[in-house]
Amino acid sequence: MSRRIRVVLAVAAVLLVVVPAAQAAQKKQYYVSLGDSYAVGYQGDVKRPTHNGFADQLVPLAKKKGYNFSLVNLGCGGADTTSMLQRHGCPAGALAPGASDYPNNETQVQAAVAFIKKHRAQMGLVTISIGGNDVDTCIPKPDPLTCVATNMKVAVTNLKSIVRQVRKAGGKSLKIVGTTYPDVVLGAWVHQDVFGTNAFNLATSSLTSFDKYINPGLRRAYKSGHAKFVDVTTATGAFGRFDTTTLAPYGTIPTPVATVCKLTFFCQFLDIHMRTPGYAIISKLIVGTLPKRA
Numbered sequence: 090m091s092r093r094i095r096v097v098l099a100v101a102a103v104l105l106v107v108v109p110a111a112q113a114a115q116k117k118q119y120y121v122s123l124g125d126s127y128a129v130g131y132q133g134d135v136k137r138p139t140h141n142g143f144a145d146q147l148v149p150l151a152k153k154k155g156y157n158f159s160l161v162n163l164g165c166g167g168a169d170t171t172s173m174l175q176r177h178g179c180p181a182g183a184l185a186p187g188a189s190d191y192p193n194n195e196t197q198v199q200a201a202v203a204f205i206k207k208h209r210a211q212m213g214l215v216t217i218s219i220g221g222n223d224v225d226t227c228i229p230k231p232d233p234l235t236c237v238a239t240n241m242k243v244a245v246t247n248l249k250s251i252v253r254q255v256r257k258a259g260g261k262s263l264k265i266v267g268t269t270y271p272d273v274v275l276g277a278w279v280h281q282d283v284f285g286t287n288a289f290n291l292a293t294s295s296l297t298s299f300d301k302y303i304n305p306g307l308r309r310a311y312k313s314g315h316a317k318f319v320d321v322t323t324a325t326g327a328f329g330r331f332d333t334t335t336l337a338p339y340g341t342i343p344t345p346v347a348t349v350c351k352l353t354f355f356c357q358f359l360d361i362h363m364r365t366p367g368y369a370i371i372s373k374l375i376v377g378t379l380p381k382r383a
Contacts, residue, residue, distance in 0.1 A: 118213025120148065120158035122185070123173070123201055123255075126362060127218040127270070127371075128164025129185040133353075133360030138166060138185050143268075143371035144216065150372055151214075155382025158213055162188050163201050169222035170247030173197045198251055205258040212259050216375055217251065217267045217316075220244050220307055224298070225361065228274060233291070237298045245306040252314030265316035266375045269304050271367065272296060272327035276355035278346045279339045283359065292346065296327060319374035325352055325367065 122128045122144035130142020148158050162185035165172075177194045184190065191200035205212055223244040227236035248267075255265060274295035281288045299322045311318040322328070326348040336347040339356065350356035352367035363371075 117157050117159055117211070119204075119208050119211050120144070120151075120160050120214045120216075121201060121204060121212070122160065122162045122164050122216050122218075123197065123251075124164045124216075124218035125168040125222055126164075126166035126183070127221070127268070127368075128168075128216070129162060129166055129183070129188075130368065131166050131362045132364065133358045133362045137182065140186055141365040141368060142185075143218075143368040143375065144185075146365075146369055147216075147372040147375055150376045151379060154376060154379055156213060156379060161204065163191070163197055163204070164218070165197055167222060168197060168219060170219055170244045170251065171223075173219060173251055174247055198254055202254055202258040205255065205263070209259060212263055214375075214379070215255055215259065215263060215265045217248075217255070217265070217311075218270075218371075219248065219251070220303065221270050221361070224303060227298075228291070234294055234298060234302075237302050241302045241306040245310045248307065248310035249313045252311055252316050256314040256316070261315070264379065265311075265314065266378055267307060267311035267316050267318050268371055268375070269299070269307050269319070269321045271325040271349055271353055271363065272299050272322050272345075273349055273353050273355040273361045274298075275327060275343075275346045275349045276353065276359075278342060279350065279356050280359065299327065317378045319371070319378065321371055321374065324370055324374055325349065 128144060129138035130140060130145060131138045132141060144160055144162055148160055151158055164185055165179035166183035174196060177196055178190050191197065224237045224240045227233045227240060230236045272295050275292045277284050277288045278292040284291055304320060304322060308318045326345050329345045331343040331345065333341050334344045334347050335341050336350060353363050354360035
């Protein structure tokens with residue numbers, strides 16, 4: 090056998106290994122988004138779910154790391170940890186754009202578990218955004234910290250059940266990522282017209298809520314189901330130094346407040362949802378937990 094033939098055969102053998110591996114890396118997988126209005130990309134300017142949320146932005150971003158995801162969005166605007174487990178169906182206006190209601194009048198968790206079991210071999214990722222609506226009723230309370238601490242006990246118990254059911258349905262290798270939220274209540278700083286003299290206290294106490302109750306609780310719940318947790322609160326600058334910056338039309342305000350004004354609709358509309366660049370931060374955090382594929 091000539092040297093030229095041996096080289097050709099060697100190259101062919103390498104290609105037989107490389108090509109299937111590359112094809113496998115690009116194989117279509119399902120990405121299931123679960124949770125609340127953040128999961129369905131709700132935006133406060135148009136007041137409806139959109140394709141600008143982190144779930145939709147995640148798909149092309151993950152493709153750069155070798156993942157070929159097909160998004161199945163089962164989120165439901167207004168959901169909390171209790172409704173995910175107990176409420177059957179989701180109102181049409183709360184579903185992700187183009188999504189259908191849960192089959193057989195199932196709960197969100199039942200629909201997710203059924204889908205994941207049916208497509209277990211094709212599952213690539215599940216994200217969960219939940220917990221905000223469990224505590225948002227605490228904002229106007231005289232003692233919001235006590236309210237948050239109490240509500241998070243229930244939320245953590247519920248979320249542990251949710252994550253464990255998803256884990257059992259998808260198996261040990263399924264990638265599950267849970268998120269937290271930006272501290273939108275920092276925006277109360279610029280709304281003394283609404284919150285009065287309590288505006289500054291409300292803004293600063295919200296940091297304590299996230300640092301002491303919300304994020305540690307969510308982290309524990311996701312860990313119980315061997316899921317990753319991404320800290321959106323820190324990534325959106327909530328715990329940064331309270332030096333000042335200027336932001337129109339609010340004047341000179343603390344930098345963390347200015348950041349939440351830029352990334353969410355709270356300062357403009359008293360709406361807790363993120364703008365498109367804000368959702369982009371969440372998608373980048375989630376994709377950052379995925380190992381790069383060949």
